[in-house]
Amino acid sequence: MFDDRSPIYQQIADKIKDDIVSGILQEDEQVMSTNQYAAFYRINPATAAKGFHLLTEEGILYKKRGIGMFVSGEAKQSLLRQRRERFFEEVVDRMLAEAETIGVPISEIIGRIEQAKGSDE
Incomplete structure:
Protein backbone atom coordinates (compact mmCIF):
# COMPACT_ATOMS: atom_id res chain seq x y z
CA MET A 1 0.00 0.00 0.00
CA GLU A 74 -17.92 18.53 7.81
CA ALA A 75 -15.08 16.31 6.58
CA LYS A 76 -16.46 15.29 3.19
CA GLN A 77 -17.61 18.76 2.19
CA SER A 78 -14.32 20.27 3.36
CA LEU A 79 -12.29 17.70 1.40
CA LEU A 80 -14.41 18.17 -1.73
CA ARG A 81 -13.96 21.94 -1.50
CA GLN A 82 -10.16 21.52 -1.13
CA ARG A 83 -9.98 19.11 -4.05
CA ARG A 84 -12.03 21.40 -6.29
CA GLU A 85 -9.70 24.30 -5.50
CA ARG A 86 -6.65 22.12 -6.16
CA PHE A 87 -8.20 20.86 -9.42
CA PHE A 88 -8.65 24.38 -10.74
CA GLU A 89 -5.19 25.49 -9.62
CA GLU A 90 -3.28 22.43 -10.79
CA VAL A 91 -5.26 21.41 -13.88
CA VAL A 92 -7.48 24.15 -15.26
CA ASP A 93 -5.29 27.18 -14.54
CA ARG A 94 -2.20 25.42 -15.90
CA MET A 95 -4.12 24.24 -18.97
CA LEU A 96 -5.35 27.76 -19.68
CA ALA A 97 -1.85 29.19 -19.29
CA GLU A 98 -0.44 26.60 -21.69
CA ALA A 99 -3.31 27.18 -24.13
CA GLU A 100 -2.56 30.90 -24.13
CA THR A 101 1.15 30.22 -24.68
CA ILE A 102 0.51 28.04 -27.72
CA GLY A 103 -2.41 30.06 -29.07
CA VAL A 104 -5.34 27.74 -28.42
CA PRO A 105 -8.55 29.76 -28.03
CA ILE A 106 -10.81 29.02 -25.07
CA SER A 107 -13.67 28.25 -27.45
CA GLU A 108 -11.63 25.36 -28.87
CA ILE A 109 -10.96 24.03 -25.37
CA ILE A 110 -14.65 24.22 -24.52
CA GLY A 111 -15.56 22.47 -27.78
CA ARG A 112 -13.07 19.69 -27.04
CA ILE A 113 -14.48 19.23 -23.50
CA GLU A 114 -18.04 19.13 -24.83
CA GLN A 115 -16.99 16.60 -27.50
CA ALA A 116 -15.30 14.38 -24.89
CA LYS A 117 -18.29 14.67 -22.57
CA GLY A 118 -20.66 13.80 -25.42
CA SER A 119 -18.72 10.64 -26.24
CA ASP A 120 -19.11 9.48 -22.62
CA GLU A 121 -22.90 9.69 -22.77
Whole structure:
Protein backbone atom coordinates (compact mmCIF):
# COMPACT_ATOMS: atom_id res chain seq x y z
CA MET A 1 0.00 0.00 0.00
CA PHE A 2 2.78 2.45 0.82
CA ASP A 3 5.34 3.82 -1.60
CA ASP A 4 8.45 5.98 -1.39
CA ARG A 5 6.92 9.13 -2.88
CA SER A 6 5.85 10.67 0.43
CA PRO A 7 6.09 9.91 4.16
CA ILE A 8 3.98 6.97 5.34
CA TYR A 9 2.04 9.14 7.81
CA GLN A 10 1.04 11.42 4.89
CA GLN A 11 -0.05 8.39 2.85
CA ILE A 12 -2.17 7.23 5.81
CA ALA A 13 -3.85 10.64 5.99
CA ASP A 14 -4.39 10.67 2.22
CA LYS A 15 -5.91 7.16 2.27
CA ILE A 16 -8.37 8.13 4.99
CA LYS A 17 -9.25 11.30 3.07
CA ASP A 18 -9.84 9.23 -0.08
CA ASP A 19 -12.07 6.86 1.90
CA ILE A 20 -14.12 9.80 3.16
CA VAL A 21 -14.49 11.39 -0.27
CA SER A 22 -15.45 8.08 -1.90
CA GLY A 23 -18.00 7.31 0.83
CA ILE A 24 -16.21 4.30 2.32
CA LEU A 25 -16.02 6.26 5.58
CA GLN A 26 -19.11 8.24 6.54
CA GLU A 27 -19.41 11.34 8.70
CA ASP A 28 -19.42 10.53 12.43
CA GLU A 29 -18.22 6.98 11.68
CA GLN A 30 -15.49 5.57 13.88
CA VAL A 31 -12.16 4.82 12.19
CA MET A 32 -9.67 2.14 13.18
CA SER A 33 -7.51 3.02 16.15
CA THR A 34 -3.89 3.89 15.52
CA ASN A 35 -2.87 0.54 17.01
CA GLN A 36 -5.32 -1.35 14.80
CA TYR A 37 -4.12 0.62 11.79
CA ALA A 38 -0.49 -0.07 12.65
CA ALA A 39 -1.11 -3.79 13.12
CA PHE A 40 -3.17 -4.10 9.93
CA TYR A 41 -0.56 -2.34 7.77
CA ARG A 42 2.44 -3.56 9.78
CA ILE A 43 3.80 -0.13 10.54
CA ASN A 44 4.99 1.66 13.65
CA PRO A 45 2.04 2.87 15.80
CA ALA A 46 3.76 6.26 16.14
CA THR A 47 3.67 6.64 12.35
CA ALA A 48 -0.05 5.87 12.27
CA ALA A 49 -0.61 8.27 15.16
CA LYS A 50 1.19 11.03 13.26
CA GLY A 51 -1.16 10.55 10.28
CA PHE A 52 -4.21 10.64 12.56
CA HIS A 53 -2.85 13.73 14.33
CA LEU A 54 -2.52 15.49 10.99
CA LEU A 55 -6.17 14.71 10.20
CA THR A 56 -7.26 15.91 13.62
CA GLU A 57 -5.42 19.21 13.12
CA GLU A 58 -7.17 19.63 9.77
CA GLY A 59 -10.57 18.98 11.36
CA ILE A 60 -11.13 15.82 9.33
CA LEU A 61 -11.17 13.54 12.38
CA TYR A 62 -12.16 14.22 15.97
CA LYS A 63 -11.54 12.26 19.12
CA LYS A 64 -14.13 11.01 21.57
CA ARG A 65 -12.25 10.52 24.79
CA GLY A 66 -12.03 6.89 25.76
CA ILE A 67 -13.85 5.75 22.61
CA GLY A 68 -11.70 6.56 19.59
CA MET A 69 -11.41 8.67 16.47
CA PHE A 70 -14.36 9.62 14.28
CA VAL A 71 -14.93 11.32 10.93
CA SER A 72 -15.97 14.93 11.40
CA GLY A 73 -19.43 16.02 10.25
CA GLU A 74 -17.92 18.53 7.81
CA ALA A 75 -15.08 16.31 6.58
CA LYS A 76 -16.46 15.29 3.19
CA GLN A 77 -17.61 18.76 2.19
CA SER A 78 -14.32 20.27 3.36
CA LEU A 79 -12.29 17.70 1.40
CA LEU A 80 -14.41 18.17 -1.73
CA ARG A 81 -13.96 21.94 -1.50
CA GLN A 82 -10.16 21.52 -1.13
CA ARG A 83 -9.98 19.11 -4.05
CA ARG A 84 -12.03 21.40 -6.29
CA GLU A 85 -9.70 24.30 -5.50
CA ARG A 86 -6.65 22.12 -6.16
CA PHE A 87 -8.20 20.86 -9.42
CA PHE A 88 -8.65 24.38 -10.74
CA GLU A 89 -5.19 25.49 -9.62
CA GLU A 90 -3.28 22.43 -10.79
CA VAL A 91 -5.26 21.41 -13.88
CA VAL A 92 -7.48 24.15 -15.26
CA ASP A 93 -5.29 27.18 -14.54
CA ARG A 94 -2.20 25.42 -15.90
CA MET A 95 -4.12 24.24 -18.97
CA LEU A 96 -5.35 27.76 -19.68
CA ALA A 97 -1.85 29.19 -19.29
CA GLU A 98 -0.44 26.60 -21.69
CA ALA A 99 -3.31 27.18 -24.13
CA GLU A 100 -2.56 30.90 -24.13
CA THR A 101 1.15 30.22 -24.68
CA ILE A 102 0.51 28.04 -27.72
CA GLY A 103 -2.41 30.06 -29.07
CA VAL A 104 -5.34 27.74 -28.42
CA PRO A 105 -8.55 29.76 -28.03
CA ILE A 106 -10.81 29.02 -25.07
CA SER A 107 -13.67 28.25 -27.45
CA GLU A 108 -11.63 25.36 -28.87
CA ILE A 109 -10.96 24.03 -25.37
CA ILE A 110 -14.65 24.22 -24.52
CA GLY A 111 -15.56 22.47 -27.78
CA ARG A 112 -13.07 19.69 -27.04
CA ILE A 113 -14.48 19.23 -23.50
CA GLU A 114 -18.04 19.13 -24.83
CA GLN A 115 -16.99 16.60 -27.50
CA ALA A 116 -15.30 14.38 -24.89
CA LYS A 117 -18.29 14.67 -22.57
CA GLY A 118 -20.66 13.80 -25.42
CA SER A 119 -18.72 10.64 -26.24
CA ASP A 120 -19.11 9.48 -22.62
CA GLU A 121 -22.90 9.69 -22.77
